[in-house]
Amino acid sequence: MNKKRKLWELNRVTDQEFKEQRKFPIVVVLDSIRSLNNVGSFFRTCDAFNVEKIYLCGITATPPHREITKTAIGATDSMNWEYCEDVLSLCDQLKKDGYALCTIEQTEKTTLLQRVNQLKEEKFALVFGNEVDGVNQEIVNKSDYVIEIPQFGTKHSLNVSVCAGVVLWEFGKKFF
DSSP: OOOOOOGGGSOOOOHHHHHHSOOEEEEEEEESOOOHHHHHHHHHHHHHTTEEEEEEETTOOOSSOHHHHHHHTTHHHHSOEEEESOHHHHHHHHHHTTOEEEEESOOSSOEEGGGGGGOOOSOEEEEEEBTTTBSOHHHHHHOSEEEEOOOOSSOSOOOHHHHHHHHHHHHHTTTO
């Protein structure tokens, strides 16, 4: 028999221990995410994948907010985050700080997600875009890489917070 473990059997770190532990060299940039539930899901997913920081940009809402908190289930307390109104300036600064700017988008020239293990850079800024309009074209133009998730069904996109889980898993494998 394969018994499910209870929460207390998972030996998770505390919020304070999480804040103090060494993070994977990944930051997440949210470019005008409109859904509060998606924002909360990003917090929870970034916590799970040991992300350094989340940048909330443009119209992206910030904690505390009931809908964000409900979906994040406490990750708004554990995750380091910052609001930056101007996503373009933030992306310029992240590049100056040595992060490879990786837009998660569908464009004419992309790097397929399964190939990110071949990227030589050591620090990554992953930019996720608005649920309708995607990532701002100016950010796409500044990107070192445009990362695309291969899809095989009739739909042409994934929910942005689902996309985050898939992408962070693949990038996280570079560091554990």
